[in-house]
Amino acid sequence: MSKEPAALEARGLVMRYGRHRDPVLRDCSFRLPAGRICALVGPNGAGKSTLLALAAGMLRPTQGTLRVLGTGSAESRPRIGYVAQTRPLYPRLTVAAMLRLGAELNPGRWDQEAAERVAYGADLDPKARIRTLSGGQRTRVALALALGKRAELLLLDEPMTDLDPVARHQLMGTLLAVTVEHGTSVVMSSHVLAELEDACDYLLLLGSGQIRLAGESEDVLTAHARLTGTSPDFAPHTVVESGATGRGHTALVRPQGPVDAASWVVEQPSMEELILAHLRNPGAPALFTRSASPASSQEAVA
Numbered sequence: 001m002s003k004e005p006a007a008l009e010a011r012g013l014v015m016r017y018g019r020h021r022d023p024v025l026r027d028c029s030f031r032l033p034a035g036r037i038c039a040l041v042g043p044n045g046a047g048k049s050t051l052l053a054l055a056a057g058m059l060r061p062t063q064g065t066l067r068v069l070g071t072g073s074a075e076s077r078p079r080i081g082y083v084a085q086t087r088p089l090y091p092r093l094t095v096a097a098m099l100r101l102g103a104e105l106n107p108g109r110w111d112q113e114a115a116e117r118v119a120y121g122a123d124l125d126p127k128a129r130i131r132t133l134s135g136g137q138r139t140r141v142a143l144a145l146a147l148g149k150r151a152e153l154l155l156l157d158e159p160m161t162d163l164d165p166v167a168r169h170q171l172m173g174t175l176l177a178v179t180v181e182h183g184t185s186v187v188m189s190s191h192v193l194a195e196l197e198d199a200c201d202y203l204l205l206l207g208s209g210q211i212r213l214a215g216e217s218e219d220v221l222t223a224h225a226r227l228t229g230t231s232p233d234f235a236p237h238t239v240v241e242s243g244a245t246g247r248g249h250t251a252l253v254r255p256q257g258p259v260d261a262a263s264w265v266v267e268q269p270s271m272e273e274l275i276l277a278h279l280r281n282p283g284a285p286a287l288f289t290r291s292a293s294p295a296s297s298q299e300a301v302a
């Protein structure tokens, strides 16, 4: 069966930062179909920035492959907009000069109007030098460069962390409008789960160096249920997390067959609830929806 084009496709991806160090990414295989807005989540040190830097061609994998927009990451670099966590910019340049540089480096694809909309949205002075900007203002300029490039794939490492709530809301709106208009693929890491729930339609959860959940948010969500009842036995369903409550026993499960509604109150968990349960329980079995799965060894739904 032919699959739709992939923004990212990892096979057996291993990354270690030194020969004697433990690998940060261990045998990761997954697919991210093109045109999705993907949340990349995981605990501190899980390897999110590493995965984004590999996709941006800033690092080379120790083993395995990571294909980006159907090619190697070096070849795809002109088609990628990467906002690294450190927001690397030229400190001596003014904001306007930084955008001019963006235009010069991306002839034929630069969108000055989109870049200015992002950079100057909060009365940022075009003549201000980068080194004088606040963290949030630098983030605006970094996002402006990525969006101005009309990239086919945006790799955004915690893009909203140092923005104030109004700027977050405004920039997320701009980002979504641009991506919907141009069919851009986005991978966005963040720890703010509520923010991702609103914006993203795809999920990659990294933990212990491996992909734990991968797929359309909707499919990943509907593959889970919250069951509450009087018995602590949730068989035959796969339990991700369970506990006692005032109402009896409750568990977030991955149903294996029909759920007996006479025995349990069945609810749909929120995305935040689901991600938190998986972060707290790294031993829960991995789940890949069909579109996310290049391998056959994981449990696949949808």
Ligand SMILES: Nc1ncnc2c1ncn2[C@@H]1O[C@H](COP(=O)(O)OP(=O)(O)OP(=O)(O)O)[C@@H](O)[C@H]1O
Residues within 6 Å of the ligand: 017, 024, 042, 043, 044, 045, 046, 047, 048, 049, 050, 051
């Ligand atoms: N340049 C480097 N040299 C050596 N080790 C590194 C380097 N960069 C990252 N690491 C290590 O790799 C692991 C993963 O780091 P990474 O920054 O990719 O995680 P992360 O999921 O983005 O974390 P956070 O949520 O805290 O930003 C960490 O243990 C980190 O110490």
